[in-house]
Amino acid sequence: MKRWPWRLGGMIGMRGLSGSRSHCPRALRIHIPTHSSLRRGSADVQGEARSPSMSTSTEHTPDTVSGTGPSTECEPTTAQTTAGPSPGRRTQMILGSFCLAMTAAFAFLAMDTPTPVRGFPLTAITAVDRPQPAVDLLFPSDQPLTEDRWRGIVIHHLGDPFGTPESIHRQHLSWGYQGLGYHFLIGNGNGLGDGEIHVGYRWAGQLPGAHVVGEAGRGHNEHSIGICLVGNGEQRAFSDRQIRHLIRLVQRLQRELGIPREHILLHRDVASDVSSPGALFPLAEFQSQLLDLPY
Secondary structure, X not given: OOHHHHHHHHHHHHHHHHOOHXXXXXXXXXXXXXXXXXXXXXXXXXXXXXXXXXXXXXXXXXXOEOOOOOOOOOOOXXXXXXXXXXXXXXXXXXXXXXHHHHHHXXXXXXXXXXXXXXXXXXXXXXXXXXXXXXXXXXXXXXXXXXXXXXXXXXXXXXXXXXXXXXXXXXXXXXXXXXXXXXXXXXXXXXXXXXXXXXXXXXXXXXXXXXXXXXXXXXXXXXXXXXXXXXXXOOOOOOOHHHHXXXXXXXXXXXXHHOOOHHHEEEHHHHOOOOOOOOOOXXXXXXXXXXXXXXX
């Protein structure tokens, strides 16, 4: 009978060690993270409500599990997966848009850029009564001279004190022409050199001109050579060198193509609404130097 308390005490002691947690001292309760608890922690990050019984467990962050347990990465949340394209994808989209914009800009600039002026300068011209050079730049060698086409010559002024082949070419493009409308330009020293002759691409290619407007334009543009003096003959006289080289050029064209003086006209003679080449054009001097060829 004396042994019974010992046995009872032993049973109580054993129950204390193996019984419910309510008999364990609070100081001895230790929570050891297990694999299942870590998985539950990941589920917490995904937005699931945490059980009140887990309030004493270690805290979780989106990247790691703190406390005594090992670190673990959490799965991305729904907000993270639907936030939009990744930074790398977004960069590719921006670069692609930039390349398309630059391509469109260069294409627009290419379309807006006028074609360059063609032709060549003729700084001096030999008088008709002197021996001509072996290589005569006045008459094209790459294109056959169509003598039956050219039946006359029309003299113009530019109407502006300044002019170059490039500036006049751009102006004529803006008017809807295919380029420089005259066959020849003669400079006044303001832009194109004084007395310098620019042989236009229309003459070099034996192409019709675009220098006479109005009803008479079709016939004269097709069969007349257009020569333009840079300057405004209503405001200022042309230079001596301009007029001298104009006379030589017309004489050379007359002789080569058989153009009679009656077919050498001023622009105002064929277009009623213009005064070109102006009141200051030396008409008497010019006409006195024309060749008398059979009509």
